[in-house]
Amino acid sequence: MNCKHPVWISLGLVIAFCGCSETTPQQITQESSETSSPAQIESQNVANSDVALSESSSSQIASSPAITSNEVAQAEESQATNGSDGETSEQNPKKPLATPLDRLKRISQLRSAPLDRVVQPGTTQSEDEKVVILTPEQVVVERERRAREVVALAQPVIVETHRDPEQIKVLNSAVDALSDARLHLAIAGDLEQAELLKSDAETFFQYDPKSFAAIETASRVLQYTQTQAQQNAIDDEQWIIAYAQQAKLFAARFPQESNRGAIHLMSAGRLCDHNGLQALALSCLSVIEVEFAETPYASQVAGMMRRLRLQGQKLEEFGGSTLDGQHLNIQEFQGAPVLVVFWASNSEEFQKDIPLIDSAQQRLDGRFQVVGVNMDREDLSARRFVEFTNLDWRNVFFSDRNKRGTNNPVAHYYGVTQIPSYWLLDSNGVVVTTRTNLNQLERSVRSLLQTPPGSEVSLSAPGQK
Known part of the structure; x- marks a missing residue:
């Protein structure tokens, strides 16, 4: 062994x-x-x-x-x-x-x-003690x-x-x-x-x-x-x-x-x-x-x-105001798989992930939807980012400054602090995974589209146990 x-x-x-x-x-x-x-x-x-x-x-x-x-x-x-x-x-x-x-x-x-x-100590009786400053290696x-x-x-x-x-x-x-x-x-x-x-x-x-x-x-x-x-x-x-x-x-x-x-x-x-x-x-x-x-x-x-108990459960408590001043409720998106994205404009990892999401949407002809939860502190930062990157999905964002960042009510309710995070829901609004592997997004969505209603599907990302 x-x-x-x-x-x-x-x-x-x-x-x-x-x-x-x-x-x-x-x-x-x-x-x-x-x-x-x-x-x-x-x-x-x-x-x-x-x-x-x-x-x-x-x-x-x-x-x-x-x-x-x-x-x-x-x-x-x-x-x-x-x-x-x-x-x-x-x-x-x-x-x-x-x-x-x-x-x-x-x-x-x-x-x-x-x-x-x-x-x-001194080398002789008449010599005083002396302080020696150590190098980092000597400190160890x-x-x-x-x-x-x-x-x-x-x-x-x-x-x-x-x-x-x-x-x-x-x-x-x-x-x-x-x-x-x-x-x-x-x-x-x-x-x-x-x-x-x-x-x-x-x-x-x-x-x-x-x-x-x-x-x-x-x-x-x-x-x-x-x-x-x-x-x-x-x-x-x-x-x-x-x-x-x-x-x-x-x-x-x-x-x-x-x-x-x-x-x-x-x-x-x-x-x-x-x-x-x-x-x-x-x-x-x-x-x-x-x-x-x-x-x-x-x-x-x-x-x-x-959040840890969400897998296999229908997502019910999810919604709020949006960047465009409207209101969003997750129930509106039933009928097609949904990718939920928790993001912030200063996340380099999220910026690198956007092409993966766009590619999957194009290859699947938009047969799944994307819902964002923005966790920026400043609305101007979020709006500029959306405009610059042409994000075309709706994003939960609260005008109240006390409900921004990690205090975003949706993120706070589910204890989301890791940015970006990706959840995948089936067409009935049931959470398939809260750790979606974007490299497998297209295959995961195709699997959901081919799954009969009511069937159990597990598409956990590698490492999810």
């Missing part, structure tokens, strides 16, 4: 995303929850060390946020007052970072220091070096503090730093760190699904798949699928994280929609519709949900 995504091979959660097997979202959730049992976690690597989270400490993590740098300083002061040797690693650079607070302080310094410069190297140092520092903090309920804030800080460092390294291409990040997330989730550690590490896994999906959307849709499944899993596992969960579901849904994965987009947004119905996110995705 040759898989292009080796980082995910051993991760039961997303193995299906690499095309290696057919797995439903429900199966993925089950596989993920079965990855590690509490007994297995005792002997499993957590943060790449032999760490076993005690139930007494994990139950408190959710209500104990990470420790701040000010608290680190206060704790060090208290430590010195209460009988420590009074000598810190900062005062004596040769002294090892002996305590969790020492390591957290060093981690804080690494994460807060500017990345574009480093301080170098320095970022990776710091991340690896954070990983090395955070792991022993987790080992030393995970069983002590009084050290919950220290533990949370170490988990936050570790997962953030692993995320940066994974995005930079370190596949081992990506696997370890996922392993850490599973371990913390098994002990306490509501803990800070479980939520934050899972969030970093979600961020990793999101980044990969956005960077590889054109060349590899498997990362988009992985991100969508991770977003749904995060929402299912952490319902208390409604804001974070809904935002990622929206992001994944839009990415899927933009790349033609409409069924998967609908499944992401449906979670918001059901699980977050009382939040503002539900209303934000309502339009997109209507």
